[in-house]
Amino acid sequence: MPSIQLHPRSTASSTAATDASCFPITNPLPQLLQTPSGLALLELQGTINLSEYEQDTSSDGSSESNAPSYETPIGKIMFPDYSSLNPDDTKWMKRAYLYVGRYQRMTGEVKKLLRPIAVLQKRAGSSEAEELEVVEIVRYKVFFKNRPEPVNDI
C-alpha cells in the first residue's frame, strides 16, 4: 500500500492552496481568530441548509473545478464586546452572535481549542500520487452551540 505524504505548511504561507494570495482584503475577524492563510473555524449545532448545493459539500477535489465561485449571504457575525483598541482583553470571547437572515440570532462564544486543529488539503498539482498538505493550524473556533432565537431586525 503506497503511503501518502503529508507536507507541513509551506513557509511561503500566503501561497496556501486556498487562493488566499489573490485577495488583498483585510481580515475582518478579531485578531485572535486571524491566521496567516486567513482560515478560521466556525462550529454550529446543525447545518446551514442550502438545499440546492448540498450535494457537493462533502466531496473533495471540488476545488479543482473551474466553475466560477459565488457567495450566498447568510447573515452576520458579531463580537459585541470586542474592541480592536484593546485586543489583549479576552473577555469579549464569551459572547458572539450569528444572525441568520434578519430575524434569527444564535448566541455563541469564541473558544480556544483543546488541541489545535491542522487543516489539511490535497496538494495542488500532485495528480499521480495523492499528497496532502497542512494549510493552516487553527487554535480557536467560533462556537454556536445554541439554537437560533427570534430577534427584531437590527
Add this chain to the structure above:
Amino acid sequence: MATQGTPSILFTNTQPQQGFRLLEIPPELEELFTSKDAPALELKSPSAALAHAVADASGQEYVNLCTPTQTYRIRQVMSSNSLHILRPSLGQISKADIKVVEDEAGETGTLNLPDEAVTAIAKCGSTLELHIPPGGFSAVPFLEKSLALYDRRVGDDDDGDVAMDESGEIGLVEIRNLRDQVCADIPVSAVQCETGWMEICAFVDERQKVCWRPSARMRVNVWKRMMEGALLQGIDLEKQFLVGDLWKSVLDDGDDSEPPFPRGLLEAVVRRLCVPDERPALADEIKWASFDKAEVTKWVGETYLAATAPTVSSAIGRSEFLRAWKDCLPESWRDEVALPKLPQGAYKSPDPTTVFYVEPSQRQQVSKASTASSATAAKAKTTRNWHELLKTQTRR
C-alpha cells in the same frame, strides 16, 4: 466612517465548496508542524497481506500517521455539529443579495462591503483524532511476517549460491534501499522500524540481496561462533573491539572458504548487543563496538531458551539451561547468569525443575490481563458502588 460600537461581519457561503480535512494535533505535532524544517509526514497503512497477517485489536482497516520517530493511529470522529471553514470574503456578492441580511447597507454604515465579510468555503462533518494505543507501536510483528526466516546450519553449503559470487557484494546504499522497501509496507515510523529491525537482528544478505530475520537457533550459533573466534584471535569482548577483526576471526583459516554466515548477520547481532549509546544508526557502518554486559547476558539466555525450548513440550531442565547459558558467555560473565535476569515473563515453568520460552506477544497478554484484573479488583475494593462490586463477583 469609522466603525463605532459593534462591527458586524457579513457571513456568506461560497459555492463551490472546497475539500478539507481537520486533524486534531497533540502539542508535539504542533511543534513539529510549525518548526522551521518541518519534515513531511506519512500516512501509512499495512499492505493487504500484512494487515491480514498481523491482526489489529480492532480488526478494522486503519491508517497510521507517522512522523520520523512516532506513530499515531488515526481515528475519524463524526460530529453532529458542522464545522465550517471560513476565510475573508472575495467580495463576489451581489448587492441585491445583501437584502437578505440587511435592509440598506446605506448611511448607518453597519456594513462596509466587501472588507467586512467572511465566507464559509468548506464544511466538515468529522474530525480526525490521533491516539497511541497503550502498548505503543512496534514494527516487530510486521517484520516477523514480512521477512523470511534465516535458519541454516553453520557450515551448511547446500544453498547453491553460485550465481551470487559474480554479482559481488552490495554497498551500504543498496542495503539501505532493500531495507526501506521492507519498511515501506510497515505502518510505523522510520525510527520504530529501525528499532524493530535491530531488535530481531534482521539483516540484509549482501550477496544474495535478500532481507532476513534469523531464527533463535541461528542467532545463538552466531553468538557462539563469535565467542569462539574472539577467544582464538584474542579479541577481548569485554572491551571495545573492531567489528572487522571479529568478522575475520569468525571466518575459517582458509581464505577461499565460504563464510559460515553473511557478514550482515554478524553485524546485526553485534549491533543488537552493543552499548546503546554507542550504537550507530542502521544507515551507518558499525566499525567499533563494545558489548553491554547485562544486555548480552539477558539476550543470550533468552535467545538460547527460545532456540532450545520454544514450547511447553520441549521444556528443558532448569539447571541444564543455566549451565548452557553460562557456557555461552565469556568466562568472567558467568556469574551474571540467573533466571530473574531474563526479561519479565520470558519463561514459564510447567513444573519446578523445567523451563520453557514464552513469545513476547504472549507475554504482553499475560501481563495485561493480570494488571487489568488486579486493577478492577482494586477498584472494586475501594468503591462503594454496588454495580462495580457485583461486576467482579459475577466474573469470578
